[in-house]
Amino acid sequence: MMNKQELYEYLEKKQVWHEITEHGAVYNMEELSKIQLPYPEADAKNLFVRDDKRRDYYLITVKGDKRVDLKAFKRTYNTRSLTFVSAEELMELMGLIPGAVTPFGLLNDTQCRIKLFLDNGFSGGLIGVHPNDNTATVWLYTDDLVGLIRESGHEVQLVEL
Numbered sequence: 001m002m003n004k005q006e007l008y009e010y011l012e013k014k015q016v017w018h019e020i021t022e023h024g025a026v027y028n029m030e031e032l033s034k035i036q037l038p039y040p041e042a043d044a045k046n047l048f049v050r051d052d053k054r055r056d057y058y059l060i061t062v063k064g065d066k067r068v069d070l071k072a073f074k075r076t077y078n079t080r081s082l083t084f085v086s087a088e089e090l091m092e093l094m095g096l097i098p099g100a101v102t103p104f105g106l107l108n109d110t111q112c113r114i115k116l117f118l119d120n121g122f123s124g125g126l127i128g129v130h131p132n133d134n135t136a137t138v139w140l141y142t143d144d145l146v147g148l149i150r151e152s153g154h155e156v157q158l159v160e161l
Contacts, residue, residue, distance in 0.1 A: 001095030003133065008138075021128075021138075027099035029065075039128055042125060043137070046129070047060040047068055047101075050083060050085050053080060056079060058114065061119060061122075063121050073117075077117070093105075093108075094108050100132060100133055109154070112152070112155075115154065115156075120160055127141075146158070
């Protein structure tokens with residue numbers, strides 16, 4: 001499982017431009033809103049959900065101030081009923097704790113069980129996500145993030161959420 005430092009080294013190895021903002025641990029968007037961030041408009045919120053049969057897992061990443069209607073998501077993407085993933089499943093699939101959910105966690109999902117649905121509001125610009133740890137935010141270009149996730153074998157859909 002790739003930790004924060006290993007992720008930083010991975011980004012360097014891949015020669016991906018990024019900027020790091022270290023901060024105290026945050027567990028939700030309200031706590032994050034109290035931190036001075038260099039690009040608050042690019043901050044991401046992540047919802048990790050699964051279907052009721054534990055067959056399909058989805059990471060839904062949107063702008064920090066957006067709300068996600070899971071019933072509408074279910075209808076639009078023709079999924080079974082959705083529920084949030086437990087802390088145990090989060091650790092098992094991505095090696096993360098609650099509050100540290102991030103698209104970078106997919107790099108730890110070696111079986112590629114999780115599909116990423118990324119809000120196209122990030123397209124062509126920056127995105128800020130945790131580096132597999134909720135004590136920092138990594139800023140990088142959305143296209144670079146999508147490329148890294150796809151390179152790992154995961155399905156990524158850029159969608160209107």
